[in-house]
Amino acid sequence: MKRNLFNWQRFFTIIKKEFIQVKRDPISLRIPIVMPIIMMFLFGYAVNTEIEHIPSAVFDQSKTQESREYIEKFTASDYFIIKYYVSSEKELSELMDKGKVKAGLIIPASYSTDLSRNLIPQTQLIIDGTDPTTARTAMNSSMLISEVYSKNLKEIEIKKLGTSIASLPGVSLNSKVWYNPNLESSRFTVPGLVGIILQNITIMLTAFALVREKERGTIEQLIVTPIRPIELILGKLIPYIFIGYGGFLFSLSICIFWFGVYPEGNIVLLLVLGFLFVISSLSIGMLISTFANNQLQAMMVMIIVILPSILLSGFIFPMEAMPKAISVLGYILPVTYFLDIIRGIMLKGVGFDFLVHDIIALVLFTIFLLSIATLRFNKSLD
Amino acid sequence: MEYAIEVENLTKKFGDITAVDHISFKIPKGRIFGFLGPNGSGKSTTIRMLCGVLTPSSGKGRVFGFDVVKDAESVKQNLGYMSQKFSLYEDLTVEENLDFYAGIYGLSRKVKEARKKELIAMANLTGKEKSLAGTLSGGWKQRLALACALIHKPKLLVLDEPTAGVDPVSRRVFWEIIHVLSRQGITILVTTHYMDEAESCDYIGFIFNGKLINEFAPPEEIIKKEHVKNLEDVFISIVERETNTKVSSSFQEMKFLEPDE
Ligand SMILES: Nc1ncnc2c1ncn2[C@@H]1O[C@H](COP(=O)(O)OP(=O)(O)OP(=O)(O)O)[C@@H](O)[C@H]1O
Numbered sequence: 313m314k315r316n317l318f319n320w321q322r323f324f325t326i327i328k329k330e331f332i333q334v335k336r337d338p339i340s341l342r343i344p345i346v347m348p349i350i351m352m353f354l355f356g357y358a359v360n361t362e363i364e365h366i367p368s369a370v371f372d373q374s375k376t377q378e379s380r381e382y383i384e385k386f387t388a389s390d391y392f393i394i395k396y397y398v399s400s401e402k403e404l405s406e407l408m409d410k411g412k413v414k415a416g417l418i419i420p421a422s423y424s425t426d427l428s429r430n431l432i433p434q435t436q437l438i439i440d441g442t443d444p445t446t447a448r449t450a451m452n453s454s455m456l457i458s459e460v461y462s463k464n465l466k467e468i469e470i471k472k473l474g475t476s477i478a479s480l481p482g483v484s485l486n487s488k489v490w491y492n493p494n495l496e497s498s499r500f501t502v503p504g505l506v507g508i509i510l511q512n513i514t515i516m517l518t519a520f521a522l523v524r525e526k527e528r529g530t531i532e533q534l535i536v537t538p539i540r541p542i543e544l545i546l547g548k549l550i551p552y553i554f555i556g557y558g559g560f561l562f563s564l565s566i567c568i569f570w571f572g573v574y575p576e577g578n579i580v581l582l583l584v585l586g587f588l589f590v591i592s593s594l595s596i597g598m599l600i601s602t603f604a605n606n607q608l609q610a611m612m613v614m615i616i617v618i619l620p621s622i623l624l625s626g627f628i629f630p631m632e633a634m635p636k637a638i639s640v641l642g643y644i645l646p647v648t649y650f651l652d653i654i655r656g657i658m659l660k661g662v663g664f665d666f667l668v669h670d671i672i673a674l675v676l677f678t679i680f681l682l683s684i685a686t687l688r689f690n691k692s693l694d
Numbered sequence: 695m696e697y698a699i700e701v702e703n704l705t706k707k708f709g710d711i712t713a714v715d716h717i718s719f720k721i722p723k724g725r726i727f728g729f730l731g732p733n734g735s736g737k738s739t740t741i742r743m744l745c746g747v748l749t750p751s752s753g754k755g756r757v758f759g760f761d762v763v764k765d766a767e768s769v770k771q772n773l774g775y776m777s778q779k780f781s782l783y784e785d786l787t788v789e790e791n792l793d794f795y796a797g798i799y800g801l802s803r804k805v806k807e808a809r810k811k812e813l814i815a816m817a818n819l820t821g822k823e824k825s826l827a828g829t830l831s832g833g834w835k836q837r838l839a840l841a842c843a844l845i846h847k848p849k850l851l852v853l854d855e856p857t858a859g860v861d862p863v864s865r866r867v868f869w870e871i872i873h874v875l876s877r878q879g880i881t882i883l884v885t886t887h888y889m890d891e892a893e894s895c896d897y898i899g900f901i902f903n904g905k906l907i908n909e910f911a912p913p914e915e916i917i918k919k920e921h922v923k924n925l926e927d928v929f930i931s932i933v934e935r936e937t938n939t940k941v942s943s944s945f946q947e948m949k950f951l952e953p954d955e
Pocket residue numbers: 708711712713731732733734735736737738739740778
């Protein structure tokens with residue numbers, strides 16, 4: 313008797329069957345179209361983390377031409393509206409207690425003298441942290457404003473002194489603000505959403521497809537045939553690679569053509585890494601299917617995976633802002649690395665060199681997940 | 695004589711439950727074997743071990759001389775199986791289900807088309823080729839499952855309650871097919887709760903609480919040995935003997951209609 317390790321006819325027979333089932337299933341085919349549309353518009357518009365016109369108070373102890381110039385930069389930015397000029401820190405804290413202002417700028421008395429002595433003046437911004445989103449915007453934008461301002465000052469200085477820029481201390485800008493200087497939240501959210509959608513579609517459809525055979529008992533009839541687990545797994549998964557990747561391309565097009573977030577970097581690299589991420593999500597879906605006996609159970613296990621992937625991956629809250637113990641959880645999710653990659657390529661335009669750590673992490677995760685999923689799946693067929 | 699099925703001390707435990715308890719039997723080729731026993735006695739579990747769906751806890755099973763665990767591949771090539779629960783794809787049509795199993799068993803296109811035609815005619819499925827399997831009624835579903843189990847021309851056909859929930863006409867049609875197959879030399883192992891079906895088997899065996907009660911023997915012989923009129927009485931007397939209670943008297947103790955004291 314002829315024994316092949318892999319029988320292509322059986323493999324293609326399964327792919328064909330799976331495609332017919334997908335075609336007849338009203339959900340499988342609609343998800344990759346409906347989910348990107350709903351999620352992109354929901355998150356792209358409704359969840360707007362953009363904040364402008366933060367009511368602020370100023371405590372100017374310097375009261376000089378230079379300090380007024382500095383304050384002007386703040387008002388010009390649109391992020392801050394100076395509602396009060398106060399004359400003591402106590403007054404400022406009262407305003408903040410009452411919620412009249414969300415930010416307070418304190419300029420030291422030594423501001424202009426420090427500048428003239430080429431020292432860096434220590435201004436202070438006090439932020440009401442009860443609303444973290446406002447606080448984050450306030451912090452980021454104030455940092456940008458000050459740094460751009462000090463850079464300008466330095467350039468004036470350079471012209472005066474006739475020296476080169478290298479001899480002066482470098483200016484380090486907060487990167488998130490730098491790459492998205494208008495702090496448009498959709499620019500930040502939408503590419504991340506492409507990653508989240510790709511993940512959710514693939515996990516869901518894969519887990520459902522695999523659990524369905526168990527739930528309906530069709531797996532029993534399959535086990536008595538000479539089919540090999542590897543043919544079954546690969547044959548069943550290939551249609552969902554297509555669908556998951558289709559959903560990725562579709563949501564990426566919405567991101568580019570509707571939201572106008574054009575990729576700054578290499579789109580080919582993004583398309584290749586997107587494929588890698590489909591495979592890693594697929595493995596997660598497979599793994600979930602080994603823990604569930606029916607689609608309802610699969611759905612519940614899925615929530616355990618999908619919820620943290622939205623909350624802990626840096627999709628909404630930056631990883632840096634999370635408590636250490638929680639951000640560690642984020643780093644065991646493949647989506648965290650893919651979000652870095654897609655934002656890096658879409659917004660920063662960085663290439664392979666800069667993303668190499670994320671890429672390595674994603675590759676390792678994919679290999680790891682795929683192996684344990686295959687092992688567990690083989691066992692569960694027993 | 696070469697046997698279609700040889701089972702030695704086959705045992706299956708699910709945790710504390712011993713579903714199949716050291717069963718041994720031999721089945722020669724080319725006959726119909728009825729496997730009888732009350733619900734939960736271990737019929738399906740025995741069958742599923744023979745088909746390679748379950749791994750035995752201990753003991754041996756051989757199908758055409760191939761070990762069901764070590765040589766599962768060879769067993770599977772020679773075996774057609776219809777499980778107790780309908781387990782074809784309900785969202786595939788009759789033809790697509792047949793095509794699928796033909797592909798899985800590696801049939802060439804030509805062979806596939808010829809067999810499909812043959813099986814659709816045999817199973818009386820003509821005209822339903824394009825219907826979704828899920829929309830078929832009970833009898834049609836069972837005949838489709840039979841057709842799928844036969845697509846690779848197995849030498850052994852294992853049927854687990856193939857006619858449960860099927861109307862008398864479809865039942866008759868189904869059994870006529872079984873007898874035709876048997877005459878063509880296919881060995882058939884079938885479980886059923888219908889005694890008229892059991893009576894038309896060549897040999898039957900009783901299983902109770904995971905243990906085989908008698909050797910496989912022709913139905914007439916068993917009836918004679920038990921000194922009763924028919925197989926149904928055999929079934930009941932075996933259950934009564936094994937449980938030490940009278941089936942008919944156990945209901946007399948029910949007092950639902952009498953007032954409580
Ligand atoms: N997967 C399983 N896990 C645990 N127990 C099981 C499992 N399958 C069967 N059993 C138990 O094993 C025993 C034998 O079950 P089996 O299905 O073989 O009976 P059966 O003779 O086919 O009954 P029926 O006539 O109702 O089909 C029962 O007590 C059943 O509850």
